[in-house]
Amino acid sequence: MNSLMAIETACHDFPWSEKTMHSCLSGRYFNxxxxxxxxxxxxxIGEVAGPDHTLMDICVAPPHQGxxxxxxxxxxxxxxSEQAGAENLFLEVRESNVSAIALYQWAGFTEAGVRKNYYPSANGKEDAILMALTLSFGSESTLLS
Known part of the structure; x- marks a missing residue:
């Protein structure tokens, strides 16, 4: 748990609390x-919600990024998610996080909406881009090269 929190804190200006992290390591969550x-x-950390999965958090320690x-x-x-039979994948990402948005687009996620004033920021609030990926069963891969 300490290693997860160290990475979480290093990656985010507004990191999850230890209580939130702990609650997302069991139950309907997978990681x-x-x-x-x-x-x-x-x-x-992913969450299972019926036939859909949501990417709740993804972090790489700063010295290992890129x-x-x-x-x-x-x-x-x-x-x-595919192995578990998920039909759709969802995530939210800060509109300012262009590198994460590019990563998600590389994987086939597309913009599905905007959550206004969703994330705390240094200047108040920041919009979240809602992204989605419909899994195509029977294909060799859902990822783009």
Whole structure:
């Protein structure tokens, strides 16, 4: 838990609380972690809601960013969701987080709406872009090359 919180805090100006993190590690949630040389460098947390899955959080420790680890984690989230029989995947992302938006677009997510004033920010509130991906069963991959 300490390693998760250290990465969460390093990645976000407004990180989850330890209580929130703890509550998202069981029940209807599932997660994945990425280790490099026995060091936790990133993780994701997904939520199951009927036939849909939501990516609640994805983080890569700053010293390990830009090395493809977020792609690996997102690919694992999608694969785990497919294996569980999910029909649709959803996520919200800060409108200012252009690198995350590009990552999600690379994976096939498309904009599905906007949540106005969703995230806290240094200047008050920031909109969230709602993104979605419909899983196509029977294809070799839902990811774009």
């Amino acid at each position: 994945g972690a990425l280790y490099v040389q026995n060091e936790l460098v990133g993780f994701y 090395q493809g680890h977020a792609k690996a984690l997102l690919s694992d989230f999608i694969a785990a």
